[in-house]
Amino acid sequence: MTTPTPTADASALPAHDVTDLGLTAEGVRRIDWAEREMPVLRLIRERFERERPLEGIRIGACLHVTTETANLMRTLKAGGADVVLAASNPLSTKDDVAAALVAEYGIATFARRGEDRDTYYSHLNAVADTHPLITMDDGCDLVSLLHSERPGQIAEVLAGTEETTTGVIRLKAMAADGALGFPVVAVNEAQTKHLFDNRYGTGQSTVDGILRATNILLAGRNVVIAGYGWVGRGIASRMAGMGAHVAIIEVDPVRALEALMDGYQVKTAADAAPWGELFVTATGNVNVFRREHFAAMQDGAIMANSGHFDAELDLKALREMAEGHVREARENVQEFDLGGKRVNLIAEGRLVNLGAAEGHPAAVMDMSFANQALCAEYVAKHHAELEAKVYVVPEAIDAEVARLKLAALGVTLDAMTPEQLAYVSSWQHGT
C-alpha cells in the first residue's frame, strides 16, 4: 500500500497520488489526441465555460483513468465543478494521463496503474474524504463505499451517475432492498451510450485486440460468436465485413432468428466447436465454452472473450486438460497443448478489447461521456425533485447527444413539415 505523496509545492498542485508527474507531457499529448475525436464533449465544454452549471459542486469520480476520462474531467471543471478522481480499475489507469490531470489540468487524482487492493481503497477513500455532492461511478464502487462504510455522508450527496451495466445491476439491487440513499442516473441505459458503445466501440476494439494479438487473416476464416446482443452484433458485422464466415451461438430464439436473417449461420456450441477456427464470447454468461467444446476444437483454434470478466470460457477445465503444457505462443497469446492438439487463448480470457487493444475509441466515448456531463448538469439542477432510486437518462439528453454528434459530423437531418407533424399527431386521419 502507498500513501498519497505530498506534492513538492502543495499550493501549486491539487491533492494527488500518481506514479510519476514526469509523464505529464506525454499525457497531455495523448489527451489532446483523444480530444480531437470528442467533438460533442468539446461543444459541451464550451457551453459549460460560459454558463458554469456546476459552480460550487464537488464531484467525486471513480472512472477508468484514460485519455477520454481526462477530457470528461476537463469538461466538468469547465462547468465550475471541483472534481476529484480515483481509478475504477487498477489495471486500466494510464499513468501519463493521471500525471497530466494533476500537473496540467489541476484535477485532484488518485490513481496508479497496478495499485494493490489497499491502495485502490485508500484512493477511493481519498475521494470520499472530500465529501462529494455528486458521485460518478463506473461499477458502483464509490456508491458502495459511501453506503457500507460512510453512511453518515449519504445525506450530503445530491445524486450520482453510473456508467456501466454491472454498476446499474448493483444499484438496482440496492434500490430494491431500500438501501440506496440518493438518486442515481444510469448513463449506461442511454441509447447514445449502449447502442454505440457496445456495438461499434466493442465491435471494433474486439477485432482490433484479436488482430494485434495474433495478426491472423480474417478473410475466409470460420468465426464463431457466442451471444447476439449489442456486443455480439457489432463483432459479427465487423468480422463479416472483413470476409470471415460467421456463425452465431444464441439461447434466445428472437436473437437467433435475427442473426439468421442478418445472414449468419446459427449453430449450437457443440456443432460450432469442430467448425470454428476463431471463437469469441460476448454473452455476459459463464462457461459458454467448456471441456467438451475444447476437446472437439480443431488444432490451432483461437479463443477470445469480450463479454463478462474472464468467466465466459471455462479456463479451469482448459488448464486441467493441458496438464501444465501451456506456453506463450506470442505476446498476449497462450497456447494450451491438449495432447496432440493446440488451442490458443488471447489475453488470458479477460476482455480482449482492453487486454490486447486500447478499449473503445475516443469517438465512441465522446457520446458516453457527453451523457455523463449532461447528466451531472441535470442532477445538479433537478436533485430536489428526484427520489433515492435508479433513473434512466432523460430522453431530451439522449436526443441532445445525438443531435450534437450529428452536428459535429456535419450532418443535417430532416424535419417534418407542418402537414406531416399534424398528420402523425392526429387520431382523426384514417385510411
Ligand SMILES: NC(=O)c1ccc[n+]([C@@H]2O[C@H](COP(=O)([O-])OP(=O)(O)OC[C@H]3O[C@@H](n4cnc5c(N)ncnc54)[C@H](O)[C@@H]3O)[C@@H](O)[C@H]2O)c1
Ligand atoms: N468488452 C467490452 O468493452 C464490453 C463493452 C460493453 C459490454 N460488455 C459486456 O458484453 C456482454 C454482452 O453485452 P451486450 O450488451 O451484448 O448484452 P446483451 O444482453 O444484449 O446480449 C447478450 C446475449 O447473449 C446471449 N446469451 C446468454 N447466454 C448465452 C449462452 N450460454 N450461449 C449463447 N448466448 C447466450 C443472450 O441471449 C443475449 O442475446 C456483457 O457481459 C457486457 O457487460 C463488454
